[in-house]
Amino acid sequence: MKNKASESFKALQDSICRDLEALDGLAHFEEDIWQRSGGGGGRTRVIQNGDVIEKGGVNFSSVYGEINDLMQKKLNMPKGEFYAAGISIVLHPKNPHMSIIHMNLRYFELNNKNSWFGGGIDVTPHYINNAEAKFFHKLLKETCDQFDSNYYPDFKKWADDYFYIPHRKETRGIGGIFFDNLSENDQFTLDQRLEFVKGIGNIFIPTYSYLVSNNKERSFNEQQKQWQLIRRGRYVEFNLIYDAGTKFGLESEGRIESILMSLPLQANWVYDFKPLPNSEEEKTLNSLKKNIDWIHEN
């Protein structure tokens, strides 16, 4: 399965990069191949200064080796050997009407016996658009329902809890799905788990394509750009304080520039910034809550 999962993630990286270049129409990915001293390495692909994408990465990595002291202490991992392969994507758009999007899909093995899939995809609008949120969540539900009717409700709730910034009492955006520990059981083989993960991977481009076509031509003003930069500050706070993938990358001594490609080109922190009453900014802020049924929200 190591090989099968890893090849699937690489193929997904190839097709997503190709489609994103077509959608952006201007910028191209640069590739950096890297090796990890403890074992394994990755294929980092970063895109910058595009027509749609200001900065983003579509990274593949496959790392393995001994579980070091930091991983045991900080990530609560047991002693032994690990293998982790995955694809990680974060795209920060130029236009504040366009959303930030993130997806991660991964396969994990511990001591060559426990193995499981995990992953997640979530959308972080600077301005929440209910029609877009509905489109995205419907697509997620339809895909999840092909495998198990509990997946969408369970994994949506998991995303609400995971993509949350406790110190701000805000969700990161409109959520999506998050799942982990999908191992072989009575109901599913590991091959079927991989099919599910690939199914989620195939949602990425239709979602991004829909968001691009909705927003690419929309104009924006200086004040909307400022709001985007402040929202990006929240994204930085989440990624550096809470994100499990960032923590795993840092503690397992992955390549720093690949791990931190998730950070935006620019982020701002204005002391005690509060949006104007009844503004679009305030409306978005008021919707950064858990447990919103985006499919039926008007």
Added chain:
Amino acid sequence: MKNKASESFKALQDSICRDLEALDGLAHFEEDIWQRSGGGGGRTRVIQNGDVIEKGGVNFSSVYGEINDLMQKKLNMPKGEFYAAGISIVLHPKNPHMSIIHMNLRYFELNNKNSWFGGGIDVTPHYINNAEAKFFHKLLKETCDQFDSNYYPDFKKWADDYFYIPHRKETRGIGGIFFDNLSENDQFTLDQRLEFVKGIGNIFIPTYSYLVSNNKERSFNEQQKQWQLIRRGRYVEFNLIYDAGTKFGLESEGRIESILMSLPLQANWVYDFKPLPNSEEEKTLNSLKKNIDWIHEN
């Protein structure tokens, strides 16, 4: 001592704010008084868009109450009651030739029996200037030596280890001093510990004043500004991932905007940025190392 320490920190806040307004010459501090639901509160003073200071804060807080579950789990604190009073300063300058400066001084009590002082002051230049580093470290050494000749070497080493960004393998800047757990012992009373802490507090304005007079009128170009924004990204990484004061603030449920006043108005992350060979930027990067004897460095 609670009252004595707390009044000293407030008096220091007053005098530092007054002197900084005079040094800046343009901007004024805004004050926000806040209460902490678990007990205590603070007096946050933030300055923005000055002639020298782009964004900064000089905060006093005095918080107390029960040690909550998060503090026990994440900060390794015992069950019981705590009291913490302190002053925290971070100033981000407009001009990239000017340094970022940070100081924190604090008094802590556990269960009304263990009590100690802690603190630190460090300077983060965007461009290291050896004469400035020497001035600052000499002032630190002279002040420390009035109390104990081991203080400067011990606390400088502590600062090198504390103000360090492991994932970048870089110190945050030219260091300074860091100390903790200065409790009553055979050599010093708690009052003498307070006198030391006040002595360090009195270094702040002479240091900042010297840096301002050296750099206020220096011109800078777009490329130097870009470098400043990238270095600020490192400051954000340190503060959100490693800084103990930020962690304490978040876990003890302090006021978020007061805790995160340490973040700059704007920070940038350019993928895999590398300074040009032999540039001033590369020289600075090469000096972000532990164990440099700044007093005798030429």
